[in-house]
Amino acid sequence: MLSKTSIERILSAALSKGGDFSEVYIERSKVSSVSLVNGVVEGTGSSLDMGIGIRILEGDKCVYVFSNDIYHEDKLIQMAKNASASLSDAPSDRIVYLKPEIEYFSQRCEISPTTVSKSEKVYKLRKAGETATAFSNLITQTAASTSDLERDVWIANSDGLYVKDHRCRTRVSITAIASSKEDKQNGYYAPGSGEGYEFFERLDLDSLAEKAAKIAVTMIDAKPCPSGKMPVVIGNGFGGVIFHEACGHALEATAVGIKSSYFTGKKGKKIASSIVSAYDDAKIAKEWGSYEVDDEGTPSTTNLLIKDGILNSYLIDKIGSRRMNEPSTGCARRQNYAYAPTSRMSNTFIANGESKPEDIISDTEYGIYAASMGGGSVDTSTGEFNFAVNEAYMIRNGKVCEAVKGATLIGKGDEVLLNIDRVGNDLKLAQGVCGSVSGNIPVDVGQPTIRVSEITVGGQA
Amino acid sequence: MDNKIREYIDELLKQALKEGFTEAEVYYESDSTMSVSAREGKIIQFENSDTTGLSFRGLYNGQMGYADTEDIQPDMIPFLLSQAKDNCSVLEVKESITVFEGEKEYPDYNGFSDDLAKIDYEMLAKASLDLEKEVLAYDSRIEAVDDSNAVYSSGELFIQNTKGMICESRNNAFFAYLGCRAVEGEDVQTYGKSWCFDHRSDFDAKKCAKFVGEKVIAKLGAEPVDSLKTPIILDRFAANSLLGAFSGAFSAEAIQKGLSRLVGKLGERIANEKITLIDEGMIEGSRLSIPFDSEGVATKRTVLIDKGIFTSAIHNRKTALVDGVESTGNASRSGKSGLGISPCNLHFENGDCSQQQLFEKMGNGIYITAIYGLHAGINGISGDFSLMSEGFVVRDGKVAEPVNQITIADNFFDVLMKVDTLGNDVEFFSPEASRIQSPSLLIPDVSVAGK
Known part of the structure; x- marks a missing residue:
């Protein structure tokens, strides 16, 4: 590991030929995974990832260099100098001194996953696969896996900040596949947590396996989903992916700071139905998307994005802060040292409303009930988003009827938020991985059951 | 390549044999990338990187264990060997595969341009x-x-094993x-x-x-159309995306695990006679050529669909052994947990219609120029897809007003059967080259959801 004085020399070298701010991010991670298909261990791996990223800012211009050789200080100083040279020619002999180290524990794992033998994990994963298979003779395949990460990061910058953070996450996934002659459908659960092996140990994987199998079996009998515009009731938990795509990304400084987002200049204005309030909250204890300190060394916050339909706050990182003239909200994140950090989401969710979920259904004459959602994507300039529905049912006369498959929901972010006409009181969070400019990062999405009065449903029928 | 790295790899393989591995292999990759972005007349972002990664695999008690590191220091050798052993300990099915002794000859290819x-x-x-x-x-x-x-990037790839195989390439x-x-x-x-x-x-x-x-x-001015069933033309970009999204169905690994609709379909008709699908390692004159795969097997030309008949899956040595065939040279290192399969350069053979002829043939319908949400809106096993799309209305064989905010929904395997006409616009060469290539496709009777 580089010493504090080495880091000071690198930070100083990074400013030697230009730039007004320099930053060093060092990371060392242990990653391990094991996966089973049909009860047989399919893949198992362990890796040690390590590297350093050096960032220099000049106004809102960013230079980022990275390497996974952290042993040769001379080479890193040269790299920092070269990076600095691509900035405007303003030589400086500024010497950076770091303050005492502040240590954070974004996560504390009680049982370090690397201390647990893989065979313990395999035993439980195999049992879950057997539970799913036993659920129905339509279940023909199962997949079960777990992966965990333990990471130490050091963040230092030319303002003298010197931060160390400990991070740890565990995720488990179970998939059940049901088959008919020409069709295969799957059911899937993938809970995660900001914890170590204790999360895996505590998890009732068998009941998740049964639930996954039930979805697969239900969907194998499903008819093709109808297409056209109609009301859609979106279930709680992972249903929150609609807010993540349709709104969350467009509130990131990455888009707002360069005025490309359709929410640019909308602060204080109504952007959603007045029954909608939403948060990005990185401070929820042990949650998958949480952290104590962000990847620029700024402490995390509970950020009220939308209050009663009014846009209250954006997601702002350091460069965004410079572009937008507002303070950072502590949301700078990155997949690893290979990415410069930028504004990202943590645990993003629509807050509880007043409706009972069963009343939302019984108030709907005709439409789709999207019980569980898949992933999606968005263009933050136009607001066009799409996402897939994994488990859907028709609603007729206020009742949930037959299952329908192959539905995709599309729309425009600014329209869909205004079209939310019911918000339930059953808020739930769910875990996912969000991909964007600074790589893939763990995030939670979430919402209570909601209804959108009209949205385009794309199905095969 | 750095001599120190070569020495490190030699030492690692030597230690592995000493530690009880009966055979072992190292897969080493390095990459340097320089990327520059401009906005409002200024350079707004500059990125420069140097990274290396080393993957070890070794046969221990008859099992193949894997471990990876980015930290290439002598004291990491014990970590790699102990992790690989631990990873072996949970594999209960005896591994039939061994590391490869190497080909007598490899295609002559230099992926590094001095220019x-x-x-x-x-x-x-x-x-x-x-x-x-x-x-x-x-x-x-x-x-x-x-x-x-x-962006400019350059990289090196080096595979060496205890059977004396050494494969290296630069690009x-x-x-x-x-x-x-x-x-x-x-x-x-x-x-x-x-x-x-x-x-x-x-x-x-x-x-x-x-x-x-x-x-x-x-x-500009794009709007949804009414929901309907209509013929569509997927332009080659949209068709490439669709083929890419379902290319996993042709992997022998997916088929052997029952995770592909092509299980048990070898030798059967899975597409109409207009469809021929080929995977090629070496393409004369193309910088997308790949001389050897991740196990060091020379790449080949494999016909996956021959005039509608499913003639071959793509294999690595492990799946080939199970099926009693030769590897097609499609082994890939997938993530950090072992060996996978991926196509080299996968393409439908061209049809003979120009784009204009396709429009005329369709008469009225929708010309799709982009599809979105491929990571979510498809069922890779059943072939079902429902994807946000955009393009243009085609009226009387002419491209008319733009369309957006629609979905197209169908099934990939049904599309293979019902494709009416293939265009002649596959592009293998710079600057349009990509590893997945389809010509434009005219497909009848597709569900479109809009207004």
């Missing part, structure tokens, strides 16, 4: 500034450039991306495209900007 190696920061900076400038000059309705980016590449935004009243449209250039002199900012400019302006 591209002359690319420096100044050239990338100028390229990204020029792209932005040219597209803004193309039309006053193009309000901003969200990403104007030029470099020059990419550019331009994404912009056009605004007219309340209407905002975006378009982005990337290119891969074989020579420095192939880069033409004006030409790239004109392509992107035309596309984004044509989208």
